Each structure stands twice: as structure tokens, then as C-alpha cells.
Amino acid sequence: MTDRTIVVSDLRDAPHFFGTVANRIWRSWWEPRGFPLSHITGLLEESLADGAESLCLVAHAGDRFVGTASVIASDLEERPNLTPWVAAVWVDPPFRGLGIGGDIVLKAACAALDTGAGAVHLCALPGKRAFYERLGWRLDEKDVGADRLEVFSMHRT
Template sequence: MSLHLDWLAAHMQHSDRYAAWIHQQFHYEYADQPLAQWQREFAEGQSNGEWSCLIAMDGERLLGGAALARNDLTDRADLGPWLACVFVDPEARGRGLAEQLIEGICEAAKQRGVSRLYLHTQDKHDYYGKRGWQLLEGFQAWEKQQWLMVRDL
């Protein structure tokens, strides 16, 4: 396996597929947004800074990614930037890929002068808690319990 991480902006042929993975994985967040519309927004986000996505590839095969997002929670526009869109292809899980991608986003944010990153998760707060993220608060969204977390870089 020749694993490498790079910005999606340099591999836009993978943008629609990755956006589709996110749309499916977090379907409750996109219930009101058609896939094609999200794919356009996500693709534009690679150049306008809204959804800067770091992807993992094995050769040219897309394995997963994570994004540095300007705003990932409409009700909390006061917070940001965000770690968002973390996803690894089920066939590529169990190798620490998500952790590499998350650390890559944290490092990129730090290099851009960001001192604090936020995320929200429905069921992975224990996972993030073990990796240096602190629980800020619980909240309800999309008719589900969610967790707002923060990490100082």
C-alpha cells in the first residue's frame, strides 16, 4: 500500500465521490439538501476555503478524508473553524487512518494560525476524547443527541 495524504483541491476527480460518502454517512444533516447541490457546494469549498479537505489515497484509490471547515454548525456561527467530514471507507478502517487525517487537519489549522478547533459528533465523543478533544456541551440537532467538542492546538 502506498498511502499518502494530500489536499482534495489537487485531486478534484475525487470530490463528488467524497461528498457522496459524507452525504450518505451523515444523511440526517443533509435531509433537506439534494446530493448534487451538496456536491457542488463541497467542490466549491475546496477553492473558497469553506471545506478544505485532506484526503488519504492508496495510489489513486480514495480511502478517506477530513475537512477544515469554516462553519459546520449553523446554530453556532460564533465558533470555528471546525474539524468536519471525517470519513474512512469501511474497507480501509482499522489502520489508524482517521487519526492521521485528524492530526493532519489539526497541524494545517495550526500552521494557518488557528489556536482552537471545534467539532460536533453524534456518537464518537469517546473516540475524540481519547485524542485530546474536550467536551463543551451536549445539544439536540437533527432530532438526535449531539456533542460539541473543542481542542486547543
């Protein structure tokens, strides 16, 4: 029987999801801005290197891709001094509303804080505020940049 339990893996331990993760991130955030797929595959490859600052998590049910979230050094050019960031949070539509998005966001935040950072950051469009605040993220700033992004943080306790 196929195992349908959803688990979250480091992409280094589940590299066969590389293409799917790259595709989802590209289609959601980079293709609309005219970037080629190779732009995101290059960034994602950096997270596979030993000792990399970045990390990509993938949620999957056996070989079925479910969702992804990343930890990256820098995500917002208006806030170059803040690091690290949780970014590229995505759950495939059939799996939404099951708590998976919240789970991978918190796992990514914990991984970032485990590296010794005092705080981890995240930026999102205003429509996502309720989702992140419910997970314990603190709203630090509003109306940042042309996209009027909101900036959140989570702190080591």
C-alpha cells in the first residue's frame, strides 16, 4: 500500500522533488515578473550545498509533492540588514486548509532559529496577515516597498 502520511523533509534528503519545488516557486513568484526558470533553479541549488545558509523544506506524501517553504539569507531589498527569512511558502491547492502550510512555516522558522539567529523574518502581502499572526508571527512593519508588503518576525525564546 502507498504511504500517504505527510512528512516534511529537507530537500537535500528528497532531491527528486527539486524540479517540482522549482516549478511551484517559479510559477508563483518569478515567472510573472519575467524571470526564466533557470533563475530559481540556480537559487534552489544553493540550498543543497553543504553548510549552505539557505534551506528548502518539502512536504510530501510518499512521492506526492504537497508543499514547500525555504529559509534564505535575504528576501527584501528594502531591508538588507534583516536575516534570515522564511520565504516561498507554498501548498498545492488540494492540500490547503489542513494545517500543512502552518506546519512547514513553523518548521522552517525553527530551523532558522536553530542556526543561532535571534529572530527570523518573513514578508507577505497584507492579505496573509491573519494566517501568519495566528502562527505566532509578530507584525513589525506595514507598507514596505512598491508591493506594500508586511514584515513579520519570530524570536528565539
